[in-house]
Amino acid sequence: MSSEISPLICEKAPVILAEIKKAKSVLLHCHPSPDPDSVGSALAMKFAVEQLGVKATVFKGDSEIPDAFMHFPGARDIVQKNFFELDLAEFDLFIIQDSGSKEMISRFKPIEFPLPMRTIVIDHHASNQGYGDINLVEPTYPAACQVLHDLFMEWQIKLTPEIAANLFIGMYTDTGGFKYRGTTARTFAVAAELTKIVPSFPKLISDMENSRTPGDLALQALALSNIETFLNGKCGLSIVTLAGLKEKNIPMSDVHAGMISPILQSVKEWSIAGVIIEVAPGNIKMSFRSKDADYDVSKLAVALGGGGHKDAAGAVLMMPLEDAKKLVVQKMEELYNL
Ligand SMILES: [Mn+2]
Incomplete structure (x- = not known):
């Protein structure tokens, strides 16, 4: 070889x-x-x-x-x-x-x-x-x-x-x-x-x-219960708040953004899928996935101070959740020019 x-x-x-x-x-x-x-x-x-x-x-x-x-x-x-x-x-x-x-x-x-x-x-x-x-x-x-x-x-x-x-x-x-x-x-x-x-x-x-914890599944349930769409329906984003994590008693050791975005990626209409998780006040972790060559998520991650690959990338923003969400949507609209 x-x-x-x-x-x-x-x-x-x-x-x-x-x-x-x-x-x-x-x-x-x-x-x-x-x-x-x-x-x-x-x-x-x-x-x-x-x-x-x-x-x-x-x-x-x-x-x-x-x-x-x-x-x-x-x-x-x-x-x-x-x-x-x-x-x-x-x-x-x-x-x-x-x-x-x-x-x-x-x-x-x-x-x-x-x-x-x-x-x-x-x-x-x-x-x-x-x-x-x-x-x-x-x-x-x-x-x-x-x-x-x-x-x-x-x-x-x-x-x-x-x-x-x-x-x-x-x-x-x-x-x-x-x-x-x-x-x-x-x-x-x-x-x-x-x-x-x-x-x-x-x-x-x-x-x-096959080594998941009940907390992993509770995070998944929470994430899937709060999804918003952007970019004229081409993007599905799950938003997880710290209050939501506390209410469901989900331990931080079970909070992995990368576990959620692949599930969202499976929706046919969503060229980009992602999850935005408030892990602490002013500490926002994000994971993105793409299955469409026109939507390179590494560009989005880099624009947000993170990095990754065309189809899987992530970033961390130190700001309130609402500001982070607005910034993500703004960067997506700039990058993907729709
Ligand atoms: Mn690698």
Whole structure:
């Protein structure tokens, strides 16, 4: 399969490998509200770096790792600290993955890298401007884990069951189960290779997907009970208030905007679907989905200070809920020119 690897990955692979071989201790992270592509890519890279004979540590970052991901190989060894709780002097190389900007390392405070530490950014978000010493951004790939697979091929890493399981689950999830637009024949080819190494992949998926809590469902019920349409009926937005969350006793640990927008996306008429959640007074989390090439939601997310992909993106606004809602509608009307 190696002839199908993106030329950019072939070009950067030896450069990144040389940096890792020079390093004594590699730092890896999960981004805020981590998804399986974030956790899977961090863990897969940890195992690969260790195979190269270099120490590697994954830290959890701003958020807790969801229970649903705790069966990913290596997940239980993730260090329970955020960026500002680490002793950065212990690390000489930081490999930042699946993170379009420094805010995806931490949203607590602006990130500054200590001078002796080298940084490598490996990502697939088109919005990534490249903020590392070395940057590998391949937006034609649907998952950071697919970028890693090809890097590992170039490095001649042995794909162990631990590595393959993490890569597979990241690719599976970031493609929405191999159905989002970025999914390619190569995605299936790589996934097929990985399933040979992890024949128990249906259980891997089932253990992740069938681990919802009653609070998840209560959030879903609340979100689906308050939907407004915009853009002449082309957009469906669910609005969830803090008062609503409190009234239904929904714990904040169950509030994931990314769980709601895919449900709304299933409505045929809505080219854009999204959810706006007031998680605290003046703290608004948003997740958007699109299934129509004319409505690139990464542009909407970037206009709101966030980021993402053409068909799945998100942002956080620090303002009252009503102002956030107005701003979202205003930006959509500007961007989609209807
Ligand atoms: Mn990703």
